[in-house]
Amino acid sequence: MESKNAYEKAIAMTYYAFTSLSTVGFGDMRPFNDAERALVAFILLFGVAIFSYVMGNFISILDTFKSINAEMEDGDNLSRFFGLMKQFNKGRNIDNQMKLKIEDYMDYRWSNDRNLAISTDEDKALISQLPLEIQRKIYSDFLFKEFLHSFKRYFSFPNKESIHKNAFYTWHNFDYQNFMIDVLSRLEPISFPAKHYIYNELDDVNEVIFIETGMYDIGYEINKKTILKLRFPHKTVIGAFEVCFDKRVLFIYKTFQECKGYLIRKKQFRELEKEHPELYNGMKRKAMFTYIQKIRRPLLEFKEEDIEFYDRRADYKQVLALRNYDENEIKDLVDSEIAKGNHKTSEEMVCMNEIERTVNTYERYLTKIFRNFDQAHDVYDYSVEKNKELLEENARLRKLAKE
Numbered sequence: 001m002e003s004k005n006a007y008e009k010a011i012a013m014t015y016y017a018f019t020s021l022s023t024v025g026f027g028d029m030r031p032f033n034d035a036e037r038a039l040v041a042f043i044l045l046f047g048v049a050i051f052s053y054v055m056g057n058f059i060s061i062l063d064t065f066k067s068i069n070a071e072m073e074d075g076d077n078l079s080r081f082f083g084l085m086k087q088f089n090k091g092r093n094i095d096n097q098m099k100l101k102i103e104d105y106m107d108y109r110w111s112n113d114r115n116l117a118i119s120t121d122e123d124k125a126l127i128s129q130l131p132l133e134i135q136r137k138i139y140s141d142f143l144f145k146e147f148l149h150s151f152k153r154y155f156s157f158p159n160k161e162s163i164h165k166n167a168f169y170t171w172h173n174f175d176y177q178n179f180m181i182d183v184l185s186r187l188e189p190i191s192f193p194a195k196h197y198i199y200n201e202l203d204d205v206n207e208v209i210f211i212e213t214g215m216y217d218i219g220y221e222i223n224k225k226t227i228l229k230l231r232f233p234h235k236t237v238i239g240a241f242e243v244c245f246d247k248r249v250l251f252i253y254k255t256f257q258e259c260k261g262y263l264i265r266k267k268q269f270r271e272l273e274k275e276h277p278e279l280y281n282g283m284k285r286k287a288m289f290t291y292i293q294k295i296r297r298p299l300l301e302f303k304e305e306d307i308e309f310y311d312r313r314a315d316y317k318q319v320l321a322l323r324n325y326d327e328n329e330i331k332d333l334v335d336s337e338i339a340k341g342n343h344k345t346s347e348e349m350v351c352m353n354e355i356e357r358t359v360n361t362y363e364r365y366l367t368k369i370f371r372n373f374d375q376a377h378d379v380y381d382y383s384v385e386k387n388k389e390l391l392e393e394n395a396r397l398r399k400l401a402k403e
Helices: 006-021 034-069 075-088 096-112 114-118 121-129 132-143 145-150 174-184 240-245 266-275 277-311 329-344 347-402
Strands: 188-192 197-199 207-213 216-222 225-232 236-238 252-255 259-265
Touching: 006 034, 096 188, 114 121, 114 132, 121 132, 132 145, 132 174, 145 207, 174 266, 174 277, 207 240, 207 266, 216 277, 225 252, 225 277, 240 266, 240 277, 259 266, 266 277
Parallel strands: none
Antiparallel strands: 188 259, 197 252, 207 236, 207 259, 216 225, 216 252
């Protein structure tokens, strides 16, 4: 080795290290004195252990990468679930149509669940240790970039603590960032086929649904006939009002096209109220405002018109019960929100409350006028009909008198 230069010695040492640590040991290089033997003994004792540890981690990384990019193997668990259901159903299989629906739902969820990469407790613990800026980028710039773009307006809340007028929360705000991460981490993928009933009247609402693609219709039922009046596009939310205020759905929701998006379970959605009360209340008020202005008020107007039409038919008794909704329900909810918010309540809530009262006042006034008009019109029609009958009777009597 003494006759070799530094470059050749480096190559020889590297060669010897790899042949020794990999346990190959060709024997072409060996120690000649006690100092060299001591160094080689140290390398063999600790070097092999270090090399094994490095290779073990490398293989683990390869296995993890392979499992993430491979198809999900949860189909075996689903098959065991069907087998267990058959066992508790006295040997009878689940209905094929229901089985296909379950399989389609699970296949779609396994293929589109963006939170699957952070599903275990170990994954969540690892993410929580990262800096908040890194967590934000993982959720907002990688996992849910398209979702946040679609529902940007829905998650825009005025920042009342800002010194700037008309300021809104951004991801740079610590509370808002934690709130959005908690929202995104609760999202589950969902898909509805075309012409599918999402909700029927008086159904319990157990999730908030974010429709990212597709269109759906909203309507009601009269005399066992479904009447769909409003059509909503994508980038809208279903069930937020009912979940926030713990109400049953009043109308029918039916998909017009295939709809895809995400949902948050009711229990998980309500947990946001305890963890982020101020931002949750902002979302709650927005849900109420949207529901009143875009869904409840126009649909109830359509419904009243249809009920008036059916009232003129012989089977009108079947639809009179549809009028028994609480007219003061929304007013009471608005008053309650204003009382909770005190001076912090947004101006749109107060304005909405005044609009609701004004509309109700004019609605009662116009209803009274139209009712009087209908009564006068009926009296007029009755008078014309009776006058016609009297003229016919008078003509008949004159004819008899001449004979």
